[in-house]
Amino acid sequence: MENHTKDSTMNVSSLNCIDLSDDDLHNSVVSLKQACLDCGFFYVINHGINDEFMDDVFEQSKKFFALPLEEKMKVLRNEKHRGYTPVLDELLDPENQVNGDHKEGYYIGIEVPKDDPHWDKPFYGPNPWPDADVLPGWRETMEKYHREALRISKAIARLLALALDLDVDYFDRTEMLGKPIATMRFLRYQGVSDPSNGIYACGAHSDFGMMTLLATDSVTGLQICKDKKATPQKWEYVPPIKGAFIVNLGDMLERWSNGFFKSTLHRVLGNGQERYSIPFFVEPNHDCLVECLPTCKSESNLPKYPPIKCSTYLTQRYKETHAELSIYHQQT
Ligand code: OGA
Ligand code: NI
Numbered sequence: 001m002e003n004h005t006k007d008s009t010m011n012v013s014s015l016n017c018i019d020l021s022d023d024d025l026h027n028s029v030v031s032l033k034q035a036c037l038d039c040g041f042f043y044v045i046n047h048g049i050n051d052e053f054m055d056d057v058f059e060q061s062k063k064f065f066a067l068p069l070e071e072k073m074k075v076l077r078n079e080k081h082r083g084y085t086p087v088l089d090e091l092l093d094p095e096n097q098v099n100g101d102h103k104e105g106y107y108i109g110i111e112v113p114k115d116d117p118h119w120d121k122p123f124y125g126p127n128p129w130p131d132a133d134v135l136p137g138w139r140e141t142m143e144k145y146h147r148e149a150l151r152i153s154k155a156i157a158r159l160l161a162l163a164l165d166l167d168v169d170y171f172d173r174t175e176m177l178g179k180p181i182a183t184m185r186f187l188r189y190q191g192v193s194d195p196s197n198g199i200y201a202c203g204a205h206s207d208f209g210m211m212t213l214l215a216t217d218s219v220t221g222l223q224i225c226k227d228k229k230a231t232p233q234k235w236e237y238v239p240p241i242k243g244a245f246i247v248n249l250g251d252m253l254e255r256w257s258n259g260f261f262k263s264t265l266h267r268v269l270g271n272g273q274e275r276y277s278i279p280f281f282v283e284p285n286h287d288c289l290v291e292c293l294p295t296c297k298s299e300s301n302l303p304k305y306p307p308i309k310c311s312t313y314l315t316q317r318y319k320e321t322h323a324e325l326s327i328y329h330q331q332t
Helices: 006-010 025-038 051-065 069-073 138-163 174-178 251-256 310-321 326-331
Strands: 017-019 041-045 083-085 103-108 181-189 202-205 211-216 222-225 245-249 265-268 275-283
Touching (some): 017 025, 025 041, 025 138, 051 103, 051 138, 051 181, 051 211, 051 275, 138 174, 138 181, 138 211, 181 310, 251 310
Parallel strands (some): 017 041
Antiparallel strands (some): 103 181, 181 275, 202 265, 211 245, 211 275, 222 265
């Protein structure tokens, strides 16, 4: 277990800030590339979602978590990773955590109705929705947010493509972000973390996919570790900035870019205040073969990772980190 010294709680990270409304594309790409090489975390501002709508989304999220547990259990996560995830459902860092994460969540994926030919793919399907009489307007707000977050992700992917010396629309094609897997997750953290006793709001991990857009409230909690091999590990807080997204690269992009871009270890510590956040996980098409990008290999820099299908990789990562659904059915 980690020795949680006072010092390690005081460090604050300063991250590059990418302005999506900046006309100077070159400037944005240089700044983005530097962030991707340095730590894989950056802020994004002027993305086109206004503060009022964002406040609305957080309000709706709060309303859901404030429901009685039995109401939330009616929309318990299903086999397609949609719906409510209770406290301790996810365990991200088994080496350092005594049990799961001290957070509750709600996964919402791309809505694919059962009459769609692709509905049976592992990360597609209809979303369970809380009863509209209980939470009026909830679904509409969340679906709008999903659309907006996907739009912003695609804009960032265009900058990422340029930073990787690819055509600007490289990731736009159908087999990539044209028909993506995109899952957003509402989270509520409660309680005080105690790293020396293995208790974390969210255990150390790097995200599975291509990138994650994180919206948070004003409560501090997220930490990153820029060098996972350092001993002892040095953790820095990422302060929330009103109106900005915190964006981080995931393991799939690290594989895709042959390790050129980094996915960075991060975790959340609870300080006793309730904390709400919304990560939006962006992954390419189910069938996308994540294999070394053409600009990331050479005779002296051969591909380091074997190609793997996006849905195969994701299924494996979800299986490793989430409780078996059967445990909930034994309890009821
Ligand atoms: C995650 C995550 C951070 C946060 O869900 O993968 O890292 O601030 N969340 O909630
Ligand atoms: Ni994460």
